Amino acid sequence: MIINLSKLLDGTENVVEIDDVFDLRHLKIRGKKIKFHKPLALKGGIYKTDDGIFINLDISYEYTDVCDRCLEEFTNKQTSVLSGKIIEKAEDDSKEEITIYLDKGKINLEKAIKKVLVLDFPMKSLCNSDCKGLCPKCGINLNEEQCECDTTDVDPRLEKLKELLD
Secondary structure: OEEEOHHHHOOOOOEEEEEEEEOOOEEEEOOEEEEEOOOEEEEEEEEEEOOEEEEEEEEEEEEEEEOOOOOOEEEEEEEEEEEEEEEEHHHOOOOOOOOEEEEOOEEEOHHHHHHHHHHHOOOOOOOOOOOOOEOOOOOOEOOOOOOOOOOOOOOHHHHHHHHHHO
16 A cells, blocks of 8 residues: 655645555464455544654454454454654664655555554454353363363362362
8 A cells, every 4th residue: 555645745735644445355463364354444644744754544444363262253343553653764763663664755554554453463362251262171162052071170289188178
């Protein structure tokens, strides 16, 4: 996604508004292939100030993932924010995670958008916060039904004490 900033650079405009979509079908995040249902919605702007050129962009999206506890597929909606300073490659002393370079009056947001999605993606994917997961003995989905398995683990060092209590 390339955006022309020539009017911003020559002083004709101070703001470039962004209200667009970015078509991304899937993205590999931490070894998982995440599928997006529709194009990502981008809303925000690029601003020129005395301190430089800055971007502030809200990225709204809906994706399909697999729950880490019950292994069921689920859909989630999320909004991420891309914000920072746009710099020329020659002045690259940035220690930022996400850097957007100005090249011949244009910027390419594709890499920055993908990095934001990867950084904002939850470490643990859950279908809901109350997910009970799978039974460690029989593998049944505990969200859908209960099983009769004995899942109490006893430390082998304390097994004799358990026998005394029974």
